[in-house]
Amino acid sequence: MGIGELELIKFPEDKVTHDSLDIVVDFTKDINNPAIRTINKYSGYSAANYQYIKEVVSADRYKEILKDLCKRYTNKIEPKTVKALNDGFIYASKRPFVLDVQFDGSSLIQRAGDKILFKVGETIGEQVELYQEDKRILPVEIYYPHLYTRRIKLIMPKGYSVENLDKFNFNKVTILENKKVALFESSYQVNGNEITVNNNEFYYNIKYPMEVFESYKEVVNAAADFNKITLVLTKK
Secondary structure, three states, rough: OOOOOOOOOOOOOOOOOOOEEEEEEEOOOOOOOOEEEEEEOOOOHHHHHHHHHHHOOHHHHHHHHHHHHHHOOOOOOEEEEEEEEEEEEEEHHOOEEEEEEEEEOOHHHHEEEEEEEEEEHHOOEEEEOOOOOOOOOEEOOOOOEHHHHHHEEEEEEOEEEEHHHHHHOOEEEEEEEOOEEEEEEEEEEEEEEEEEEEEEEOOOOEEHHHHHHHHHHHHHHHHHHHOOOOOOOEEE
């Protein structure tokens, strides 16, 4: 009779569970109602949460679930089109679950005199916040490592500029044992009438001791602060 061996199961790397978000906001046809398209790709544990649903609910209920999921990114507006790819358990752990959504962005627009305010941060969906008043006494523990990558492309109409692009600049990091274990960074580039914003967020460790809690909190809150960004568009 063989003797069994015990071995610690290793946690997956952060890139295993990877959520990517590719957003295009086109103002060229209607400055007050931009056309928005978001392509969400979920892999790892994130994908598993959605890929099995199709197998256990009716087709009509599945459509409702997809629309509810989309509304996280559409400011709760009914999407114009919704396409799901790689849905079903046969794709679990093999391909990312993809959600392709198109919607009108008028609900993200406000007017302030001759200026147009665009709540661009809400296109990435609501984020967790750690703005707590009570002092924390226990370390943080998350379910699994996680990576988020997001790209937002803004296509501006002729004759308009954006006043506060510097709001997109973030660089928050948590370092433990000389290693980056959590990060939120964001930057932007301007090319003609296109503005491209790239941000990366990751949580490499499962546990975060109290000694790094303040910097960990800054990383988490940076994503929440990004969600609150409102751009100011003005005529040149």
